Amino acid sequence: MIMNTRLAGLAAMLAVVLLSGCVTTQRTDTYPPTGSVIEPQPEPRGETSRLPDRTPPVVTGGQTTGTPQQPGMQANQPLPPRSAEQVSSPAVRSLLGRADTLARNGNMDLASSTLERALDLEPRNPFIYQRLAAVKLAQDQPGQAEAMARKSNSVGGNNPFVRADNWQLIAEARRAAGDSAGASEAAAQAKNYQRTSLQLSQ
Amino acid sequence: MASKTPKARPKARRAPSKRARNTRGGKPRRGFIRRLLPYVFLLFCLGAVVVAAYAVYLDGEVRNQFEGTRWTLPAKVYAAPLELYAGLDLSRDGIVSRLARQGYRSSTTTDRPGTYESVGGALDVHIRPFTFWDGDQADREIRLGFDGSGVASIRPLDGGDDLALIRLDPLMIGSIYPTQGEDRILVKLDEIPPMLPAGLITVEDRDFLHHWGVSPKSILRAAVANARAGRVVQGGSTITQQLVKNFYLNNQQTLVRKAKEALMALLLDAHYSKPEILEAYLNEVYLGQDGGRAIHGFGLASYFYFQKPLEELQPNEIALLVAMVKGPSYYDPRRNPERARARRNLVLDMFHDAGFLDDEGWAVARKADLGVTARSSRSTSQYPAFIDLVRRQLHGQYEDADLTEDGLRIFTTLDPAIQASTEARVNKGLADIEKARGIKADSLESAAVVTSVEGGRILALVGGRNAGFAGFNRALDARRPIGSLIKPVVYLTALAEPSKYSVITPLDDGPLAVKLANGDTWRPNNYSNSSHGNAVPLHYALTHSYNLSTARLALDVGIPNVVETLKKLGYTGDPLAVPSLSLGAVDMAPMQVAQIYNTLAAGGYYTPLLAIRDVTTSDGEPLNRYPLQIKRAVDDAPVYLTRWIMQRVARYGTGASMYKVLPNSLDLAGKTGTTDDLRDSWFAGFGANRLAVVWVGRDDNQSAQLTGATGALQLWSRIMKDADPRGILDVPPDNVVTVPLRLQFPNGGGADQDLYQYAQSCGNATEVPFVRGYVPDGLSSCDSDIMADNAARARQQQQQQRESEDEGNWLQRIFR
Numbered sequence A: 001m002i003m004n005t006r007l008a009g010l011a012a013m014l015a016v017v018l019l020s021g022c023v024t025t026q027r028t029d030t031y032p033p034t035g036s037v038i039e040p041q042p043e044p045r046g047e048t049s050r051l052p053d054r055t056p057p058v059v060t061g062g063q064t065t066g067t068p069q070q071p072g073m074q075a076n077q078p079l080p081p082r083s084a085e086q087v088s089s090p091a092v093r094s095l096l097g098r099a100d101t102l103a104r105n106g107n108m109d110l111a112s113s114t115l116e117r118a119l120d121l122e123p124r125n126p127f128i129y130q131r132l133a134a135v136k137l138a139q140d141q142p143g144q145a146e147a148m149a150r151k152s153n154s155v156g157g158n159n160p161f162v163r164a165d166n167w168q169l170i171a172e173a174r175r176a177a178g179d180s181a182g183a184s185e186a187a188a189q190a191k192n193y194q195r196t197s198l199q200l201s202q
Numbered sequence B: 001m002a003s004k005t006p007k008a009r010p011k012a013r014r015a016p017s018k019r020a021r022n023t024r025g026g027k028p029r030r031g032f033i034r035r036l037l038p039y040v041f042l043l044f045c046l047g048a049v050v051v052a053a054y055a056v057y058l059d060g061e062v063r064n065q066f067e068g069t070r071w072t073l074p075a076k077v078y079a080a081p082l083e084l085y086a087g088l089d090l091s092r093d094g095i096v097s098r099l100a101r102q103g104y105r106s107s108t109t110t111d112r113p114g115t116y117e118s119v120g121g122a123l124d125v126h127i128r129p130f131t132f133w134d135g136d137q138a139d140r141e142i143r144l145g146f147d148g149s150g151v152a153s154i155r156p157l158d159g160g161d162d163l164a165l166i167r168l169d170p171l172m173i174g175s176i177y178p179t180q181g182e183d184r185i186l187v188k189l190d191e192i193p194p195m196l197p198a199g200l201i202t203v204e205d206r207d208f209l210h211h212w213g214v215s216p217k218s219i220l221r222a223a224v225a226n227a228r229a230g231r232v233v234q235g236g237s238t239i240t241q242q243l244v245k246n247f248y249l250n251n252q253q254t255l256v257r258k259a260k261e262a263l264m265a266l267l268l269d270a271h272y273s274k275p276e277i278l279e280a281y282l283n284e285v286y287l288g289q290d291g292g293r294a295i296h297g298f299g300l301a302s303y304f305y306f307q308k309p310l311e312e313l314q315p316n317e318i319a320l321l322v323a324m325v326k327g328p329s330y331y332d333p334r335r336n337p338e339r340a341r342a343r344r345n346l347v348l349d350m351f352h353d354a355g356f357l358d359d360e361g362w363a364v365a366r367k368a369d370l371g372v373t374a375r376s377s378r379s380t381s382q383y384p385a386f387i388d389l390v391r392r393q394l395h396g397q398y399e400d401a402d403l404t405e406d407g408l409r410i411f412t413t414l415d416p417a418i419q420a421s422t423e424a425r426v427n428k429g430l431a432d433i434e435k436a437r438g439i440k441a442d443s444l445e446s447a448a449v450v451t452s453v454e455g456g457r458i459l460a461l462v463g464g465r466n467a468g469f470a471g472f473n474r475a476l477d478a479r480r481p482i483g484s485l486i487k488p489v490v491y492l493t494a495l496a497e498p499s500k501y502s503v504i505t506p507l508d509d510g511p512l513a514v515k516l517a518n519g520d521t522w523r524p525n526n527y528s529n530s531s532h533g534n535a536v537p538l539h540y541a542l543t544h545s546y547n548l549s550t551a552r553l554a555l556d557v558g559i560p561n562v563v564e565t566l567k568k569l570g571y572t573g574d575p576l577a578v579p580s581l582s583l584g585a586v587d588m589a590p591m592q593v594a595q596i597y598n599t600l601a602a603g604g605y606y607t608p609l610l611a612i613r614d615v616t617t618s619d620g621e622p623l624n625r626y627p628l629q630i631k632r633a634v635d636d637a638p639v640y641l642t643r644w645i646m647q648r649v650a651r652y653g654t655g656a657s658m659y660k661v662l663p664n665s666l667d668l669a670g671k672t673g674t675t676d677d678l679r680d681s682w683f684a685g686f687g688a689n690r691l692a693v694v695w696v697g698r699d700d701n702q703s704a705q706l707t708g709a710t711g712a713l714q715l716w717s718r719i720m721k722d723a724d725p726r727g728i729l730d731v732p733p734d735n736v737v738t739v740p741l742r743l744q745f746p747n748g749g750g751a752d753q754d755l756y757q758y759a760q761s762c763g764n765a766t767e768v769p770f771v772r773g774y775v776p777d778g779l780s781s782c783d784s785d786i787m788a789d790n791a792a793r794a795r796q797q798q799q800q801q802r803e804s805e806d807e808g809n810w811l812q813r814i815f816r
Helices: A002-022 A090-104 A108-121 A126-138 A142-155 A160-176 A180-201 B008-025 B031-067 B092-101 B195-204 B216-229 B239-248 B255-271 B274-284 B297-306 B315-324 B337-354 B359-367 B384-394 B400-405 B416-437 B483-495 B538-543 B547-557 B559-568 B579-583 B590-601 B636-652 B656-660 B712-722 B752-760 B787-815
Strands: B075-078 B083-085 B115-119 B122-127 B130-132 B135-137 B140-147 B150-156 B165-167 B172-176 B182-184 B286-290 B293-296 B409-412 B445-451 B458-462 B612-616 B622-625 B669-674 B681-686 B691-697 B736-741 B766-771
Touching (some): A090 A108, A090 A126, A108 B622, A126 A160, B031 B239, B083 B150, B195 B239, B195 B274, B195 B315, B286 B315, B293 B297, B297 B315, B315 B337, B384 B409, B416 B445, B416 B458, B445 B590, B483 B590, B483 B636, B590 B636, B590 B691, B636 B766, B691 B712
Antiparallel strands (some): B075 B172, B083 B165, B122 B140, B286 B293, B409 B612, B612 B622, B669 B681, B681 B691, B736 B766
């Protein structure tokens, strides 16, 4: 059982690593506007909103306000990074490489410890949290896996490449925790972000 | 005891039987005596049996002690290692000072570990080998290249490609030893500089290699010398006897004890080889005192006096330690440098005369400084507050004996550089404040906690203004009312209900009276003792720490909900859910505040604050990891909104004076806290990678005459400045949108002119965040943060529209 979970987790981690490498073929400089369709609310809001998804009127300077644009998401901005290699320093890359080797050899404790070392150097690198999520999954800690994946989402800004993989990890974590409804919700999120990633890459 | 060591019996009998033979041989044979002989013989036999039995007993004791668990080894506590990598934001001077702190020696060659050399603009370092929690790192010679911003490259001098990163061996910051206990680091004879045992024999016991444990020659020599001097100037004890004395006996100077000591020395010498005895001596000998901690053995003494391993000691340093054997207190190089120096040079002369220190080395060593560090880095008295925390975090997982006896290695999160600067800033900051404000000198106390935000690592902990004094640990134990530090928790609770509150919701700051359950009436007041009207924008009330509006807001959202948020953020206490909680009527230690604020700083993700990352056995086997644990505690949108206001506290509000010290470009967030009668002065704040909480007050709980801004913030800004802070990255979560607004409270006032002004230009607009879907009704870009103004403006626009419609009608009438 434990072995199976480990293997599943490892497979997930490798999938993550592979995914981030092969999602795309082409770079474009355009970034489609992201609406609520591809950014669904992860949790239902308790209170009924008075004006759901209302955006305030556009006023001066032709600047659109109230759209879900993020800093760095302007139309002429480059693509968000899709792999750790693009954003990490050589030091962090070397630690990530070491962690990947340790994880492949099943040494999840040391893999986790090495990733934490990387996090000390780059505390807001979403790819490190993403790998930690994969390791936690392999360590049979679905709760931690989901928390790490969500943290990766939160520090990564609106990066569909990162988010697609994170939601995939969250889906697996929820499945491992026996929450199949939650798992399919997460899987749907992952699909959404994968679609956005594909659009971006075209 | 003797019964436990049956093997000891035959050997033990040998010694007394020798003596018996000798005595019998000297007796004359006479009639009378012959008749008495059987009795004498019987008596003698009895005596021999007693002596033999005693010898057997002693022998057992000697062997037990020598072979059993000879020493208890206190756990060793290490700071976080410095990671060296290209891009590290640390200048050459910064690295040199870090190396010096760890006892690295500036040298003209780096062929030995623990040395460094400046080579042009670069720095060669021979890093010591070290066993980390995740494995061994061999010693390595590297060349660090630098550019304007810090380390640019790391080239291994043994060839090969540049290294991506390498760790420096961590600073050992203390031991966990029993109260009034011995502390030591074990060394092996074959791993230490040969000059040390040679020198020790030369100075302490020339015949060591040849005598049987006692040396009649030395005793005689000492007796003659003492008789000449008329006092005790020389001891006749061999190294073996000294070891016996340290090992087994108390300090009584009686003849019986002397005899026992000699007998045991003989036994020890009979059982064990000279190298075994010498090694035991090297590890046992007493070499100094550090408060309640006794420094035993050369291994620890080397760190205690020179902050480096024994194998790196130079001749002058070896000679000093050898010199101190005679009287560690009398020759204490820190307290009696002149005396220590004179004896060291005498010892160096003996080294030279004995032939194992050449002329040149001798001359150099005699001229050298004592070389002792001002403050012992291994002393637990350097970071007592932090070690205290380490102990507490270990408590429950390990028995006391595990920690004080098994030589465990404890790897912590402490950053020695940040710890040192935080201590200095607290100490100097308090003195400066006292001086500037005419407060009685030394009346203020303080505590500070610095964390890494992400990962929740504790980088520095200061428990009082005299950080070296292991007294009351205020960072953990001084629980004081937190005052306005609670306010962000109140606002976070409110902002988590976006249908009811946004950052510009108008709050009533009018006088407030709340009837309490016990019949009393609670009447809070503003710091200024005046109200700020009935429509203070929510963000403004927090930025300027208004009490009345905050109390009303807390009552509105419900005090139990505020308590709930407090717990989600990491508070483990159970505060009374009373109205005054809204203004901070809850006692917390700085550490508890740090836990709560760390969750805010980390975007709503709770991570238990940790001082320890790994524990291994003495030979590096992992025992316990403390892996990163995170929990999504509160939604990120309300945390983002709260933090946005706290950034305004830092820019424009009660925390703004931080920018007199910190660079303007740095985006930080924080909150002041002040309690009744100015008793407690707090500041808690953070950037992307550092969080610090500072408390200033008095131990006797009298008024400190300080607000959060005039007291704690002054220390906080300087602590932060030295801690390599990064600004907050403004990445709003998905479900947050921004609207450019003109933040004009309190000057808006609703005058018509203002309404026209902002309709004309939208300069000075601020991007104000709202939860998506909850932007207040009727709000447009360039509106004001004063909702009444916006409403008035909307009415006015409608009016104008109606008027123009009327006008149209009128024109229509004309042109009809």
